[in-house]
Amino acid sequence: MSPDLTKVVSILNDSSRAAILDALMDGKPHPASELALVAKIKPQTASFHLTKMLDIGIIDVERHGRHRYYKLINKEVAELIESLYSVSPQSKPKSxxxxxxxxxxxxxxxxxxxxxxxxxxxxxxxxxxxxxxxxxxxxxxxxxxxxxxxxxxxxxxxxxxxxxxxxxxxxxxxxxxxxxxxxxxxxxxxxxxxxxxxxxxxxxxxxxxxxxxxxxxxxxxxxxxx
Amino acid sequence: MSPDLTKVVSILNDSSRAAILDALMDGKPHPASELALVAKIKPQTASFHLTKMLDIGIIDVERHGRHRYYKLINKEVAELIESLYSVSPQSKPKSxxxxxxxxxxxxxxxxxxxxxxxxxxxxxxxxxxxxxxxxxxxxxxxxxxxxxxxxxxxxxxxxxxxxxxxxxxxxxxxxxxxxxxxxxxxxxxxxxxxxxxxxxxxxxxxxxxxxxxxxxxxxxxxxxxx
DNA sequence: TTAACATTTCGATTATCATCGAAGTATGAA
DNA sequence: TTCATACTTCGATGATAATCGAAATGTTAA
Structure with a gap:
């Protein structure tokens, strides 16, 4: 069962979540604190976004001690995001x-x-x-x-x-x-x-x-x- | 020059605009009032969305008398939208x-x-x-x-x-x-x-x-x- | 036990944005 | 001119949602 496009689109519509998903695109588990760091937001805010993405079923968690490792739920989601990016080039880099x-x-x-x-x-x-x-x-x-x-x-x-x-x-x-x-x-x-x-x-x-x-x-x- | 994905994604994220764009996908010009009708919104609201889409450059207007006919700016935009829909199936129909x-x-x-x-x-x-x-x-x-x-x-x-x-x-x-x-x-x-x-x-x-x-x-x- | 740390939940704040009523502009018809 | 129509602009409202401080939960390490 592939994920709902409109849901994925609305998720991708926020820059913080886009940054988090970009980090997750390597398919490996990342702790929540690291994801907050790359998205340049406080841990609470990252947690808010992560539960949101958990709810619509595009990511997954593993608990190891006091850490929680988030990862993409499967490669279909990765390919969906990859193909969404492929339809149009991203903005030009600055620095x-x-x-x-x-x-x-x-x-x-x-x-x-x-x-x-x-x-x-x-x-x-x-x-x-x-x-x-x-x-x-x-x-x-x-x-x-x-x-x-x-x-x-x-x-x-x-x-x-x-x-x-x-x-x-x-x-x-x-x-x-x-x-x-x-x-x-x-x-x-x-x-x-x-x-x-x-x-x-x-x-x-x-x-x-x-x-x-x-x-x-x-x-x-x-x-x-x- | 192809349209910016993130802009198109944010535009597509609203159901009224999605309905308008769907109507415009035939490539032909449609008057604003008709677009308001298909999107089930008041003319002012449609106008609001249409100017928004004009601003990011995915649609175009032609004036004929007191009517304004809106249409997709080019086929690249149509193909972008078509391919955005193709990455995931839309929701099942009800009635x-x-x-x-x-x-x-x-x-x-x-x-x-x-x-x-x-x-x-x-x-x-x-x-x-x-x-x-x-x-x-x-x-x-x-x-x-x-x-x-x-x-x-x-x-x-x-x-x-x-x-x-x-x-x-x-x-x-x-x-x-x-x-x-x-x-x-x-x-x-x-x-x-x-x-x-x-x-x-x-x-x-x-x-x-x-x-x-x-x-x-x-x-x-x-x-x-x- | 205590302290440090990772993360979440709660609550408040703020920003953004779709919506529509009211009023304004432009066009066509009588 | 006057009225109706097509559409827009302005302003107010209400809904949604991102953000973060404060506090709570749970886990490790001493």
Whole structure:
């Protein structure tokens, strides 16, 4: 069951909540105090917004000791928000620092639990061009040779396919306005890239940097220039 | 220059404005009094909303005598609104009458100045399958044989292509969640279908009905069952 | 137990905004 | 001119909602 658009739209209509959701777009749990900080509001106000978002069912809480960790309820919500942003470009950044962040987040970032941004779209397109994936409506299917490709990255395609969650969805990238790979396969690929030290999280943001090693390996494997 | 998402979102967040915009989605000019009527608000209130939408630049006015005709400023805005609706299904209709309207509008409607809904998507898909169009990212290109096909409907592809406005865009259909044909070519096709009496406007709505003649001809031409 | 901390609930304040009555402007008709 | 119509502007009202101080709850650490 997908979330109600009008509710999500009214939630997104407030700048504090938009900031909170942006922080949650990495798919990981964040404590309430941190979310208050990024939205530049007092903890009470953040709590007010968080219960509101809990009520309409787009986020979830886990209690650990005196902390409460909030996260997006599922990847459908992440994709809905991502696609809402993709329909129109966001406002231009102002300060020097903003320009830097803007570049980072456009280059590579996590979208829920898979890779997005320029790098995410480049990788996805390369996988299509090299005959690993084939786009089929709004999903990808893995080709025969694709199974071997993923095996070389320690990803068991059959295992991923058997999981309950959707396997290999197209997710609309707001910065590139093209599709990138999402779903269980997209997540496995992201994890594999972390394990191989091809990519690294940039602290305090959901931006990602591609290591020198990662650029070399991916150039060799997929003929892409990152 | 595409409209600012956050502004459009905040505009769409009000039910009166949503009703007005829905009425304007047929791309044609409507007098202010009519818009007040469909939104079930007093003329002053409608005027308030209309000036607001004028300010952010998503609608336009034409004065004819004592009337003022409002319309969407361009098809980009129509497509933005259409795609905002497509990311999540709208609420279920209640009354018998609503169910009827719901069915009509899902079956076929105008989206700005091209054909949308089940019929619109069917026609677009058939054009792809019959080798008339090819999807290329978020646009369509007309094949060699496609040029002849359109000529048989009195549409000069070269002429349409030379126009300033975008030629053959993919527009995301909110009811079918698939792409249909938009742009100058989509508009020409709609006009041609009206001229041939294949389709007809259903008064007071932006719903469209396909005539018996239209069903027969399109079945013959494109092998689709409408 | 006590103190510090994370978070929420409550209550008050303030800001924003949709709504509509009343009055004003412009146009067309008689 | 005079009246009706279409629409807008102005001003008041009421509803909604974001914000935060104060106080309460619960949790950890000493």
């Amino acid at each position: 020097f620092n903003q320009v830097h962040e803007y570049k980072q987040i456009h280059y590579a970032r996590t979208c829920y639990d898979h890779l997005a941004g320029y790098a995410g779209v480049q990788v996805t397109n390369a996988l299509s061009q090299n005959g690993v994936l084939e786009k089929q409506s709004l999903d990808f299917v893995v080709t025969k040779s694709g199974v071997d490709f993923f095996k070389s990255l320690d990803i068991d395609v059959d295992l991923q396919q058997s999981k309950r969650r959707s396997f290999a969805r197209c997710c609309l990238d707001w910065s590139e306005r093209e599709h990138h790979l999402a779903g269980a396969l997209g997540n496995s690929l992201l994890e594999s890239m972390f394990n191989r030290n091809w990519i690294r999280r940039i602290p305090k943001t959901r931006a990602i940097e591609v290591t020198v090693e990662g650029k070399r390996e991916m150039n060799e494997l997929l003929s892409i220039e990152l | 018998f009458n609503q169910v009827h309207e719901y069915k009509q509008i899902h079956y076929a409607r105008t989206c700005y100045d091209h054909l949308a809904g089940y019929a619109g998507v069917q026609v677009t898909n058939a054009l792809s399958q019959n080798g008339v169009l090819e999807k290329q990212s978020l646009d369509f290109v007309v094949t060699k044989s496609g040029v002849d096909f359109f000529k048989s409907l009195d549409i000069d592809v070269d002429l349409q292509q030379s126009k300033r406005r975008s030629f053959a865009r993919c527009c995301l259909d909110w009811s079918e969640r698939e792409h249909h044909l938009a742009g100058a070519l989509g508009n020409s096709l709609l006009e041609s279908m009206f001229n041939r009496n294949w389709i007809r406007r259903i008064p007071k709505t932006r719903a469209i009905e396909v005539t018996v003649e239209g069903k027969r001809e399109m079945n013959e031409l494109l092998s689709i069952e409408l």
